[in-house]
Amino acid sequence: SSELTQDPAVSVALGQTVRITCQGDSLRSYYANWYQQKPGQAPVLVIYDETNRPSGIPDRFSGSSSGNTASLTITGAQAEDEADYYCNSRDRSDNLLVFGGGTKLTVL
């Protein structure tokens, strides 16, 4: 089955821009989706189909992709953006779905 790889932890200064990445062979064929999860809460979809933002998600969140790497960019990070972020996509060879291992974002 496919794997999606994320950096375990990333930090950003308040108000600065941060990019969280997700790598995997399946991303050459399928979109990445991104979720934000705060402690004790359910995940929230922040980007779907690589670049689309659900209603209610601030426009400082954006998604992009190049080759086997998808990225979630937060432009002007806020204190409330401190959370775990997960990517997900499809497996290339089977009818399976996969998640990345997650990235813990710290806003300094």
Add this chain to the structure above:
Amino acid sequence: EVQVLESGGGLVQPGGSLRLSCAASGFTFSNYAMSWVRQAPGKGLEWVSTITGSSGATYGDSVKGRFTISRDNSKNTLYLQMSSLRAEDTAVYYCAKGGGVSVMAKYYFDYWGQGALVTVSS
């Protein structure tokens, strides 16, 4: 307003069985794939299973042959029957709505429940 609400979690012995339910509202249930995603304590998200609007099912390798997903479109309810449970199945199980009728076309989860804790221990 879209809502999904899990129930049925609890403590079960290794080798035992448990059934989770997920009551959905605020959308046309039969038009969307539904999934279960779990999260072991302190760990990341793991996709468990998905069922399409017409009840086609897929499973993750770790639960294939032990878990069965089903849905009752007349009751707007999703189920997960878990058997031969192991300690490593201990997790919060989330019910999640898919982006379309087929999860293989729209493979994101746009609404999540608050989760049901399943603990497998003797």
